[in-house]
Amino acid sequence: MSLLLTGIAELTTNDPERRDGHTDPGDALLGIVRDAALVVSAAGEVEWVGPAAKAPAADDRRDLGGRAVIPGFVDSHTHLVFAGDRSAEFAARMTGTPYDGGGIAVSVAATRAASDDDLRALVASRVAEMRAQGTTTVEIKSGYGLTLDDELRSLRVARELTPHTTFLGAHVVPGEYATRRAAYVDLVTGPMLDAVVADGPTALAESIDVFCEPHSAHAFDGDEARTVLEAGRAAGLSLRVHGNQLGHGPGVRLACELGARSVDHCTFLDDADVEALAAARGTTVATLLPGVEFSTRSPYPDARALIDAGVDVALASDCNPGTCYSSSIPFAIALAVREMGMTPAEALHAATAVSARSLGLDRRVAPGQPAELAVIDAPSHLHLAYRAGVPIVRALDV
């Protein structure tokens, strides 16, 4: 049965072909259609988009009552595969204990101890929580196993819920390797990576990622990160990088040099980093994760400067048990608008079109695209940031 959706006060298409005719730059960026309708095919694809007055007939019809419809959020950076509770660490941080990456070991111990069924249930509940807030596509990283078997298990659990899985064996150096860092990098780039791609380059993981952060004793320096990324690339994985989160460092430039799809955090950037990102436009996206700065009480990245320099800027949640246990993209959008100088349109575009691009996806609402949509209980996307903290957006089941 095909379905005609009407009563759409404002439809965000992200379609460049719908940019013309707008006087407002935000409306142009989002390819807004007002008083819109769309038809979804029986196969779940968008079949027709346009003004309601010109809508064709369909088998069924649903009136959305003057709400806004947007592309479903694409959360391109999450660490959902973990067990355990680190709320006490958050409370300690709020009273002055700084974050240095060391708490990850707590999640590693709890994750290793969890049963397969418990881990699967935890991840599934987090994905459902996201969908209830408008996220229809999610990337999930491993990285709380840090043994060959536990990393494979994490990726298998994640793969049951999304094709966008990322091997993050190089999250931190686990405690048992603290005095043998080189041996751990050898394990990640050797037996672990071999096992990840044993059934084909993307059978279990789409990408490889590394926490490149010389300011953390637990993470990896530029040379170690290069070794990890080059091995992953040679094995057929696309590249993602955690870079420049805690201070200035080599992560951003390394990601751009190696053609990574995304470099994430980008909190501490110098002019050369911004130039490298601008030159890498079309290849490497800068994914900002403002929930982390919120949850660690840190300075926010300068999104305005990045956008003005021509950098592709995405937004994601970084949902993880240590530095941001928020799965909410609307929250990230509100922070981006309030704290990072992004317009509401730029923030929505960053959390849909640009984050999708960093996963090799197209997130336009256009004929032939999957009907991955979300609906807002309000007449426009402006309400996402305007009504911060209010649950007004959810994935649209069609």
Ligand SMILES: [Zn+2]
């Ligand atoms: Zn992360």
